[in-house]
Amino acid sequence: MARQYTLHRSSQVHASGIDYKTALNEEQYAAVSSPPGRALVIAGAGSGKTRTLTYRVAWLLDHQVDAREILLLTFTNKASREMVERVRELVPHDTSALWAGTFHSIGSRILRRHAEDLGFTKSYSILDRDDQKSILNSVIASLDIDTKQRRFPKADVLASIFSLMENTGVALTEIIASRYDQFYDWLEKIEEVRLGYIAKKLATNSMDFDDLLVLTVRLFEQQPDVLQLYQGRFKHVLVDEYQDTNSVQGRMIDLLAGERNSLMAVGDDAQSIYSWRGADMSLILGFPLRYPGSKVHIIETNYRSVPEILDLSNAAISANRGRFEKDLRSSREAQGTLPALVALPDPSTQAAFVAQRILELRDEGIPLEEMAVLYRAHFQSLEIQMELTVRGIPFAITSGLRFFEQAHIKDVSAFMRFVVNRRDEISFLRMVGLLPGCGPGTAAKLWAEWLKSGWSERVEVPPKWSDLFLKFKIPKKTAKHWEQLCYTLDELTPDGALAHPSQMIFSILEGVYADYLTASFDNAESRRADIEQLSQYGGNFDDVLEFLAQLSLMSSTDGEPSGERAAKDDEKVTLSSIHQAKGLEWKAVFLIWLVNGQFPNGRILEADDADMLEEERRLFYVALTRAKDELYLTYPMMNPKSYTGDIICRPSQFLEDFPAEMVEEWNVGNDDPWADDEPF
Numbered sequence: 001m002a003r004q005y006t007l008h009r010s011s012q013v014h015a016s017g018i019d020y021k022t023a024l025n026e027e028q029y030a031a032v033s034s035p036p037g038r039a040l041v042i043a044g045a046g047s048g049k050t051r052t053l054t055y056r057v058a059w060l061l062d063h064q065v066d067a068r069e070i071l072l073l074t075f076t077n078k079a080s081r082e083m084v085e086r087v088r089e090l091v092p093h094d095t096s097a098l099w100a101g102t103f104h105s106i107g108s109r110i111l112r113r114h115a116e117d118l119g120f121t122k123s124y125s126i127l128d129r130d131d132q133k134s135i136l137n138s139v140i141a142s143l144d145i146d147t148k149q150r151r152f153p154k155a156d157v158l159a160s161i162f163s164l165m166e167n168t169g170v171a172l173t174e175i176i177a178s179r180y181d182q183f184y185d186w187l188e189k190i191e192e193v194r195l196g197y198i199a200k201k202l203a204t205n206s207m208d209f210d211d212l213l214v215l216t217v218r219l220f221e222q223q224p225d226v227l228q229l230y231q232g233r234f235k236h237v238l239v240d241e242y243q244d245t246n247s248v249q250g251r252m253i254d255l256l257a258g259e260r261n262s263l264m265a266v267g268d269d270a271q272s273i274y275s276w277r278g279a280d281m282s283l284i285l286g287f288p289l290r291y292p293g294s295k296v297h298i299i300e301t302n303y304r305s306v307p308e309i310l311d312l313s314n315a316a317i318s319a320n321r322g323r324f325e326k327d328l329r330s331s332r333e334a335q336g337t338l339p340a341l342v343a344l345p346d347p348s349t350q351a352a353f354v355a356q357r358i359l360e361l362r363d364e365g366i367p368l369e370e371m372a373v374l375y376r377a378h379f380q381s382l383e384i385q386m387e388l389t390v391r392g393i394p395f396a397i398t399s400g401l402r403f404f405e406q407a408h409i410k411d412v413s414a415f416m417r418f419v420v421n422r423r424d425e426i427s428f429l430r431m432v433g434l435l436p437g438c439g440p441g442t443a444a445k446l447w448a449e450w451l452k453s454g455w456s457e458r459v460e461v462p463p464k465w466s467d468l469f470l471k472f473k474i475p476k477k478t479a480k481h482w483e484q485l486c487y488t489l490d491e492l493t494p495d496g497a498l499a500h501p502s503q504m505i506f507s508i509l510e511g512v513y514a515d516y517l518t519a520s521f522d523n524a525e526s527r528r529a530d531i532e533q534l535s536q537y538g539g540n541f542d543d544v545l546e547f548l549a550q551l552s553l554m555s556s557t558d559g560e561p562s563g564e565r566a567a568k569d570d571e572k573v574t575l576s577s578i579h580q581a582k583g584l585e586w587k588a589v590f591l592i593w594l595v596n597g598q599f600p601n602g603r604i605l606e607a608d609d610a611d612m613l614e615e616e617r618r619l620f621y622v623a624l625t626r627a628k629d630e631l632y633l634t635y636p637m638m639n640p641k642s643y644t645g646d647i648i649c650r651p652s653q654f655l656e657d658f659p660a661e662m663v664e665e666w667n668v669g670n671d672d673p674w675a676d677d678e679p680f
């Protein structure tokens with residue numbers, strides 16, 4: 001009888017040498033190794049979404065997929081950087097042709113190549129919120145709206161309204177009626193401002209963040225050949241944080257996936273927390289219907305939290321109805337202590353409790369950078385900040401201006417933006433506005449002279465700025481500085497070519513900006529150091545267009561944790577809003593201000609809208625699931641700072657969503673001999 005002999009196919013051994021079955025759990029492996037097609041991966045909190053996506057990319061590369069056929073869309077720039085880095089560590093393949101980034105950065109990359117088709121040039125500027133506001137204000141001024149008679153929405157509010165429109169596809173009338181009905185009588189004028197804003201963006205060759213998405217989709221819809229080009233390239237589209245995509249992003253994905261391409265969307269419906277910015281949860285819930293025949297993978301093993309914390313989180317979210325059923329299990333051993341529920345007399349005692357506990361935990365061996373204080377809104381961190389400062393406990397706050405949004409960084413980039421995009425009025429005005437004696441009136445006149453010269457419309461850079469600019473009419477006080485500016489601009493474009501980004505920054509600093517810094521800021525030295533750092537960063541780019549795009553994208557408000565997050569070797573407690581804690585984890589988490597009206601937020605309670613309340617509960621769930629080992633839920637019983645005088649606080653209704661046995665109540669006393677026996 002013939003001998004049975006089994007042949008081990010060499011394809012089992014991957015170029016990367018990764019043993020996928022060992023590196024992943026069964027659920028993760030099923031998703032990572034799934035055949036080409038449409039797949040939705042519902043991965044619970046702490047279940048390894050990053051691992052699943054990075055191994056999926058490695059798997060594709062190991063299975064003869066070319067890196068250039070992969071598109072990885074992420075929610076933040078940081079996430080995309082980390083994932084690409086992780087893939088590089090995993091596989092020997094060349095991954096440089098892989099496209100990874102946020103929707104905005106991928107949109108910008110595509111638009112850069114096809115801007116002419118949409119009436120822009122490839123050197124278009126990207127507007128941030130500040131720039132948007134300047135344009136909107138100038139449009140409002142030009143329309144002669146009588147804002148004194150009745151309150152007209154401020155530029156910031158208008159920018160939010162227009163953005164919501166673009167991101168949701170909902171008509172202006174409807175948005176005003178449902179969310180801003182106090183401005184309903186202004187509807188016509190608001191529409192005029194909107195049209196004026198669009199026209200001004202086109203005239204100044206500028207796009208805002210929403211345009212990066214909307215125009216990409218428009219390009220795909222209006223030009224089938226362009227769409228085919230990208231569909232033909234990206235055979236594998238992977239999307240992270242799918243629960244927070246909005247309808248335009250959803251459409252962009254659908255278009256790229258087309259009829260045939262593989263699509264893997266990874267997300268957790270229970271963590272969808274951006275509907276206020278247009279995220280559309282129906283995209284994730286409706287995926288199986290939109291993609292008939294798609295496979296749904298559910299990953300339910302949580303590696304992060306001890307069972308006590310996870311059970312509480314599961315119970316807390318179970319009150320929500322609109323969700324995929326899942327049963328998240330902890331892979332960790334029970335530790336025998338329950339999450340703490342701590343009622344404190346008032347906000348300052350709450351702060352004292354948190355600070356004291358932080359010090360005790362540090363003594364027990366948890367480093368400060370493994371602890372976080374989370375809250376619904378930034379102002380709720382005030383007392384904590386004061387208390388930590390008094391006790392000398394270092395902390396980092398994830399709020400405030402990002403590096404790239406600071407005035408001095410924007411000033412320097414205004415020079416670069418203008419020489420690159422000579423129709424960029426905002427940058428021109430910002431740049432000349434830095435010169436002594438040059439107020440808004442003079443700046444506007446200079447801009448008019450510039451337009452009159454005809455050079456703003458020409459493709460080529462003027463061979464010598466000084467030849468042109470020195471003919472302009474300049475106030476006496478400004479003349480010397482204007483001359484200096486001209487020579488600096490000449491240095492930015494030697495012989496009509498754009499200089500290297502680092503060289504440009506150096507010239508701007510030495511030519512014009514250093515003087516301005518010392519004359520304007522008492523911390524000129526540290527600002528100068530920032531600019532030098534920017535110049536160093538510029539060394540990573542050969543192309544100034546790429547550099548400027550990256551700069552704008554980094555200062556986006558796309559949910560990126562801003563400010564400094566405590567680096568690993570930097571011993572600091574993190575103070576963060578829950579939104580900005582998305583995707584992060586700490587050994588000990590303090591969730592403060594669990595009071596009705598604060599969390600859930602008062603506006604949401606007033607609106608009495610079930611969907612909004614569910615989103616608020618998901619936010620609560622996100623906060624709970626950030627904790628690995630210790631979780632403290634705290635609230636003040638009295639709020640002495642309220643406008644109405646002292647008010648008694650009602651504990652958050654979310655605390656009623658789980659059985660009392662799941663937490664341990666702490667009674668906090670006082671060792672002050674002068675205090676009453678009772679805590680208050």
Ligand SMILES: Nc1ncnc2c1ncn2[C@@H]1O[C@H](COP(=O)(O)OP(=O)(O)OP(=O)(O)O)[C@@H](O)[C@H]1O
Nearest residue numbers: 023024025045046047048049050051303304583584
């Ligand atoms: N198969 C695995 N074996 C061991 N540890 C794992 C495995 N998969 C993931 N982990 C670990 O689990 C933790 C959580 O992973 P990750 O941060 O990717 O979760 P997540 O799904 O993005 O969570 P969230 O959505 O709550 O932010 C990480 O520390 C990760 O290293």
